[in-house]
Amino acid sequence: MNAATAPVSPAPVWDVINGFTSYWALSAALDLGVFDALAKEADTGTGLDAAQLAAAIGAVGPGPVTVLAETLVALDLLTAVEDRFHLTPAAERFLVSTAPASMAALVRYSPGPPNAWPGLADTVRTGAPEPTVTADLIELYPALVRATGPTQAGVAKAVAAELERRGWWPEQPTVVDLGCGSGAWLTGLLQSRPNGQVIAVDLPNVLPIAEQAATDIGMRDQVIAVAGDYLDVTLPVAAADVVVLAHVLRAEPTDRAQQLLARAVELAGADGVVVVVDYTRPDPVRNGIGEDGEDGGGGEDRSSVYGAARHELLLSLTMLASTAGLGVTVADLRSWAAAAGAELVDSFEPVPRQHVRLIRSRTPEATS
Structure with missing residues (x-):
């Protein structure tokens, strides 16, 4: 099949939809302390398997942790060697809470007030966000x-x-x-x-x-x-x-x-x-x-x-x-x-x- 007759891919649409999921995967990992837990093992170079990571972050079992950790690998925020997970250099530098250049808090606050996004269409239509959004931003x-x-x-x-x-x-x-x-x-x-x-x-x-x-x-x-x-x-x-x-x-x-x-x-x-x-x-x-x-x-x-x-x-x-x-x-x-x-x-x-x-x-x- 040549380029002229190749089907149009929905990939750009899925990429945007999955961007929402990606953000919340990162947010959940920060809330759970995934990156901090792996940072404690970074010196050993052995990483943590899903069961060890679950124990480190206080999760009930390895199943859900596996899904989250594998997703973070797909997002280039973790690496996987056999059954063990490790920090990427970017995660070690920017997502460990104690790192000098940590962006862990910025992940949570950079998007601004959460209620700003469902109203974006109205903001574009009217030219200004709702007053409640502005008030929330000042508080944030x-x-x-x-x-x-x-x-x-x-x-x-x-x-x-x-x-x-x-x-x-x-x-x-x-x-x-x-x-x-x-x-x-x-x-x-x-x-x-x-x-x-x-x-x-x-x-x-x-x-x-x-x-x-x-x-x-x-x-x-x-x-x-x-x-x-x-x-x-x-x-x-x-x-x-x-x-x-x-x-x-x-x-x-x-x-x-x-x-x-x-x-x-x-x-x-x-x-x-x-x-x-x-x-x-x-x-x-x-x-x-x-x-x-x-x-x-x-x-x-x-x-x-x-x-x-x-x-x-x-x-x-x-x-x-x-x-x-x-x-x-x-x-x-x-x-x-x-x-x-x-x-x-x-x-x-x-x-x-x-x-x-x-x-x-x-x-x-x-x-x-």
Whole structure:
């Protein structure tokens, strides 16, 4: 049978349906402590069989545990050698609860409020989530920002090293972190500049988490906490060496996101730098060519662009489900920066799937 007469496969539909099952398989494994139990045996290299794993997690017997563990193997989260199960490198690094870069909590909270998803069709139709969803998200924020901490800490340290390499990281910097969340950015930056100062801005129910993070590393005195809306809250400084916008722009409607970037550019002034970290959607198509330079005229080519951005698009949809945001594109950042008298000078990926953009003023002092 040639390609012209080959039957159309339902695989893409099943993949999406099974995505729901896959998520809950991972969630159940975390709730049961499957990865932590296997981590305790990792040094021996022997792994656990289904009966041993059942005993370790307090399950009644090996049958149901076998089904779950085999599914996790199929999802590349465990490996199986004969009848024994082992952690994959990714599971060991990101799913063991005590691992420095653990995403175990993020698995639970990254999708946002559970009630946002059944109402997604209405959100798309009306352009905004139900008020109850927004209220649930605000309540969820403290747990969500804590969950992002391990991942963001690594990104912050990498960015500090990059800023130092470029000569944009003074010995006693002033940093403004707009939407400081877990405090991972302010602590990651301060650890390389213990004589610096950070202005940390976030909602009243989130700010104590960042304050505690600074306390935990003995640098609470270097942090000035400011509670309120980062667009119009009064700051104790008029300028900063570094302004951080980490995963906040995509959650805002377009007008607020542009205003927030403009405020960051103003704070950075002629010599500072705005650090934007976000999951950017593909740039829009203009006259058949994407603003990212990709050919948008042919369906196949444009499909490949969207396929490559699957992760970023799904996270943008997560924003749509529970916030007023639609995500953000690189074209947005370029346009908004230009309107504020600045430009996007570089992009890099210090940690897989964590995209960093550096924005600086167009004045001679900043571009010389």
